[in-house]
Amino acid sequence: MQANKDAQEWMNNQAMVDSRAGVSSARGTYRNRRNEWRRPDTGWIKCNVDGSFTNSNIPSRAGWVIRDSRGVYQGAGQGIGQVVRNPLESELQAIIMAMQNCWSHGYKKIIIEGDCQKAIHLLNRIGLCFHSYNWIREALWWKQKFESVEFQWINREGNRVADKLAKSDILNHNTFCFHHYVPNTITMLLHNDYVISN
Structure with missing residues (x-):
């Protein structure tokens, strides 16, 4: 029953996004639907982030990588967070950890880019998820501390660096x-992204 509700919510959100895709949004929040990582505009930092969820008894993990408008590596982070209930909460927690680190x-102007479309939709205020309300509220609170923050979705293929960090052991x-x-x-993953983004 819950799976059906989640599927229906996703389809409703997707329909809303598709209808908005025809309208120009602020700097094209949903423009990057390709598999390749793209450099941010001059003056911006891009932080790719991913959460790793095993089950609701094990703390969630996070990984993120920060690159500038030339595609140059500025640093990367790994963290072990709280125990969460599901993969969505893991992604939201990872986004918060990455924002805190940025x-x-x-950094003043950042693009947070992740491969969890639902998390990105919720942070862009497209759709609702009451079970994750506190995570969303905290992420939006951190957003206010920057000059500008954008939340963008990227295909999993374009987010391999953050995914690798989230799943790797911390020293x-x-x-x-x-x-x-x-x-x-x-x-090698960073090198591939750099070459593709040229």
Whole structure:
């Protein structure tokens, strides 16, 4: 029964997005429907983020990577969050962790890009999900701390770097790690994104 409701909610949201796609939105929030990662505009930072959910007994994991308008790596993070109930909450928690990290580095204009379409829709105020209300509210509270934040969806293929970080172990069993230098596990994925985005 719940699966049917979720499916219907997704179809309703998708229909709303499709109807809006014909109308120009602010900087084309839904324009990037391709599989390839794209560089942000000059003056912006793009933070690709992903959450990793195993089950509701194990803390959720997050991974994110920050790149500038030239496609140059600015850092990456991994974190272990709280125990959450489902994959959507895992994605929202990961987005919040990534936003907090971007804010701590002083970035003003950021694009948060993830492959969970439902999370991106909810943060763009398309549709409702009362079960995740507190996560959405916290993400929108963090949004206010920046000059400008955009939430964009990208196909899973274009979000492989963040996905790899979310699923990789954190060094020394820490709960958080910021990588100032490129971790070996994502070197080739970053290189591929850089080449494709040229």
